[in-house]
Amino acid sequence: MAEADVRQSRRFSAVWIVPIAALLIGAWTLVQNYLSQGPQIYITFATAEGLVAGETQVKTLDVQIGVVENVELADDFSSVTAMVRLRPKAASLLTDDAQFWVVRPRVGSQGISGLSTILSGAYIQLAPGAGVAGKRRYRGLDEMPLTPPSTPGLQVQLLADNASSLSAGSPVLYNGYRVGRIEESSLDPDTGQSRYTAFIDEPYDGFVTTATRFWNASGIAMSVAADGFSVRTQSLETLLTGGVTFGTPEGARSGQVVQDGALFFLFNDEASLSSNPYLHANSFLLQFDSSIRGLEVGAPVEYRGMRIGTVMDVGLQDVQWDVLWKESSSNQIPVLVDIEPGWLGEDSAAAADAFTNSLGDAVDQGLRASLAMGNLLTGGLYVSLDFYADAAPAKLVDLDGTWELPTIASGLDQIEHKVAKFLSKLQSLPLDETLDITNSALRETQATVVEAKAAMGALTALLASPDVADLSPELVATLGQAQTVLASFGPQAALQEQMVDSLRRLNQVITNANEVLDTYDEKPNAFIFPSKKRPDVVPRAAPGGE
Amino acid sequence: MSSNNTPIYSPQSAAAQGLQGCRRCFRLVPLPLKQCDFCGAEVSLRKQHAVQNTLAYLFTAIVLFVPANVLPIMVTSEFGSSKPSTILEGVVLLWHHGSYPTALVIFIASVLVPMAKVMALLLLCWSVVRRSPHRVQERKRLLALTELVGRWSMVDVFVVALLVALVQLAGVLTVAPGPAALAFCGVVLFTMLAAHAFDGRLLWDHAVNLKGEKVDHG
Numbered sequence: 161m162a163e164a165d166v167r168q169s170r171r172f173s174a175v176w177i178v179p180i181a182a183l184l185i186g187a188w189t190l191v192q193n194y195l196s197q198g199p200q201i202y203i204t205f206a207t208a209e210g211l212v213a214g215e216t217q218v219k220t221l222d223v224q225i226g227v228v229e230n231v232e233l234a235d236d237f238s239s240v241t242a243m244v245r246l247r248p249k250a251a252s253l254l255t256d257d258a259q260f261w262v263v264r265p266r267v268g269s270q271g272i273s274g275l276s277t278i279l280s281g282a283y284i285q286l287a288p289g290a291g292v293a294g295k296r297r298y299r300g301l302d303e304m305p306l307t308p309p310s311t312p313g314l315q316v317q318l319l320a321d322n323a324s325s326l327s328a329g330s331p332v333l334y335n336g337y338r339v340g341r342i343e344e345s346s347l348d349p350d351t352g353q354s355r356y357t358a359f360i361d362e363p364y365d366g367f368v369t370t371a372t373r374f375w376n377a378s379g380i381a382m383s384v385a386a387d388g389f390s391v392r393t394q395s396l397e398t399l400l401t402g403g404v405t406f407g408t409p410e411g412a413r414s415g416q417v418v419q420d421g422a423l424f425f426l427f428n429d430e431a432s433l434s435s436n437p438y439l440h441a442n443s444f445l446l447q448f449d450s451s452i453r454g455l456e457v458g459a460p461v462e463y464r465g466m467r468i469g470t471v472m473d474v475g476l477q478d479v480q481w482d483v484l485w486k487e488s489s490s491n492q493i494p495v496l497v498d499i500e501p502g503w504l505g506e507d508s509a510a511a512a513d514a515f516t517n518s519l520g521d522a523v524d525q526g527l528r529a530s531l532a533m534g535n536l537l538t539g540g541l542y543v544s545l546d547f548y549a550d551a552a553p554a555k556l557v558d559l560d561g562t563w564e565l566p567t568i569a570s571g572l573d574q575i576e577h578k579v580a581k582f583l584s585k586l587q588s589l590p591l592d593e594t595l596d597i598t599n600s601a602l603r604e605t606q607a608t609v610v611e612a613k614a615a616m617g618a619l620t621a622l623l624a625s626p627d628v629a630d631l632s633p634e635l636v637a638t639l640g641q642a643q644t645v646l647a648s649f650g651p652q653a654a655l656q657e658q659m660v661d662s663l664r665r666l667n668q669v670i671t672n673a674n675e676v677l678d679t680y681d682e683k684p685n686a687f688i689f690p691s692k693k694r695p696d697v698v699p700r701a702a703p704g705g706e
Numbered sequence: 707m708s709s710n711n712t713p714i715y716s717p718q719s720a721a722a723q724g725l726q727g728c729r730r731c732f733r734l735v736p737l738p739l740k741q742c743d744f745c746g747a748e749v750s751l752r753k754q755h756a757v758q759n760t761l762a763y764l765f766t767a768i769v770l771f772v773p774a775n776v777l778p779i780m781v782t783s784e785f786g787s788s789k790p791s792t793i794l795e796g797v798v799l800l801w802h803h804g805s806y807p808t809a810l811v812i813f814i815a816s817v818l819v820p821m822a823k824v825m826a827l828l829l830l831c832w833s834v835v836r837r838s839p840h841r842v843q844e845r846k847r848l849l850a851l852t853e854l855v856g857r858w859s860m861v862d863v864f865v866v867a868l869l870v871a872l873v874q875l876a877g878v879l880t881v882a883p884g885p886a887a888l889a890f891c892g893v894v895l896f897t898m899l900a901a902h903a904f905d906g907r908l909l910w911d912h913a914v915n916l917k918g919e920k921v922d923h924g
């Protein structure tokens with residue numbers, strides 16, 4: 161029995177433990193390897209430059225967290241897909257906003273980066289985000305993002321009419337301090353506008369509100385004026401690479417906090433801020449009966465002195481005439497204005513539409529546009545909105561997106577009209593005739609005086625005659641009195657002196673009237689707007705006075 | 707007793723004469739004994755479980771052959787970028803670089819020889835299990851060749867060991883052994899063990915009967 165037992169146990173050699181152990185170890189290693197394997201992700205890149213299967217590492221903060229296992233062309237052959245095996249611990253880094261890009265040597269205005277990759281070869285950088293982990297397919301970035309996805313701050317969109325010297329990496333300044341950067345710049349193929357993405361770091365993102373305006377701080381601003389020649393530049397960096405400055409225009413209301421991705425207009429320079437600082441506006445068409453001379457593009461539109469808009473076009477070359485002349489008489493001059501609700505608060509498309517609606521009600525109650533004198537020296541005009549109780553009833557008319565706002569003749573027009581009338585009356589006065597008459601009257605008076613002199617001479621002779629001597633002393637006395645009376649008519653007499661004086665004054669009045677007439681001939685509105693005052697005449701005594 | 711000391715030529719095998727050899731002291735021991743009466747070692751007519759043991763070692767070698775070729779045998783770090791390479795990758799690389807003799811040597815020593823050895827031993831085991839009486843001489847030669855050539859497979863392991871020891875220019879170029887080096891060592895070791903476990907006498911056991919006469923199974 162014992163022998164049989166031994167034979168039974170010896171049927172299989174003990175050596176079989178060796179391959180079984182080898183298999184077990186192998187299997188255990190495989191399982192261990194499989195269990196310790198991290199997630200597999202697919203990253204799509206535009207090009208596989210520098211990517212080597214099995215070699216290219218994936219790093220975050222310069223720590224290797226995975227390796228590229230495979231690089232293949234995408235199905236449509238337009239890109240490459242890198243299959244990356246990450247370490248198990250890196251799984252939590254795969255947030256839905258994580259970003260991948262290939263680090264290669266790069267020389268740019270921001271400095272030199274990625275030098276270490278010259279020797280070691282390119283590697284893929286992972287910038288983990290703050291989102292939910294679990295994503296497995298990513299689109300790799302072409303270039304290193306200037307701002308990692310989890311950076312606290314604010315991202316805004318900037319829209320510029322003309323391309324400027326801004327590029328990715330250009331600084332965003334606030335009061336001369338660098339508070340952010342341009343992340344991306346692109347040209348909109350439809351509108352031709354430049355579109356920039358700017359990032360403002362925390363805590364400076366609080367400076368950006370709906371009232372904030374962005375302008376280009378690139379390059380050099382030069383101006384030549386009467387007081388000299390001035391050059392303004394920002395920092396040397398902006399001089400070289402361009403830059404954007406933002407701020408809140410003086411007098412603007414404090415705006416609300418903006419959301420990530422808010423859209424702003426990028427102005428050419430600080431000076432152009434005031435001319436057109438708001439993005440959202442609705443266009444209104446004004447038809448004026450009177451001359452618009454003095455109304456410039458960019459002139460303000462005001463409601464009782466408060467600015468609410470800007471004159472955008474005078475004369476409207478670009479608008480279809482058949483639209484313009486619809487429901488209007490042809491002698492009216494069209495003026496296009498933009499009413500910008502941003503002047504009153506919120507700068508948004510919704511606010512612009514709401515403002516247009518409220519304007520419709522206001523027009524029903526008598527709101528009219530008129531031209532008003534903005535600058536007396538230059539004769540510059542602006543558009544004034546105000547309520548006119550006696551205005552003819554009118555409506556806000558929709559002309560295919562542009563609204564026609566009813567107008568009224570301005571007070572200035574009326575005054576001008578009256579002045580012109582008055583002046584024409586003044587001109588029709590027969591002043592020359594009056595002068596002639598007066599002159600002849602004076603001549604006659606002189607003749608009378610001469611005659612009176614002769615009469616007095618005759619009288620003196622008469623008195624000296626013996627006939628007169630015979631007259632009673634009473635008569636002599638009477639004659640003496642009469643002589644005194646006559647003497648008062650002589651050249652030395654006070655009466656004649658007064659008369660001559662009166663005549664002189666009349667002459668002066670006529671001269672003045674002539675002068676006034678000349679002035680009104682030259683400048684009809686001088687009645688209301690007098691010319692510069694002449695220095696007052698200082699009265700002084702005549703030399704050797706009486 | 708004197709007849710015992712006199713060498714007697716007999717066409718019969720020792721087994722046919724009731725003798726077995728002690729594998730430690732090479733003394734001829736009578737068959738019924740389980741222990742050598744001289745040195746005390748266990749004796750048996752044939753190696754115990756020779757075919758089974760051979761197959762077991764061969765199987766281990768086959769198992770190890772997989773990681774030896776799949777895993778990198780050598781990790782070369784050049785300027786910070788480490789590049790692991792398997793045996794076959796190394797061969798292909800050498801071939802592309804024009805080092806045909808080296809490539810051939812490594813290919814033959816590392817791939818061809820171990821595989822040939824495993825195949826040869828499998829073939830021999832199979833012939834024993836099948837009790838094949840044919841081509842005894844060829845099979846004996848094959849066994850001898852297997853035992854002779856087996857040790858040269860270690861060339862590859864030595865190459866790696868030498869490179870690891872010599873090429874250590876820190877930061878610029880370093881060589882480190884990969885996991886396949888160990889597995890490959892195992893392959894060579896276990897094929898050698900398999901060849902050792904095989905009992906060559908089994909090859910002709912079925913061709914010659916215990917009386918030394920050729921048997922014709924056909």
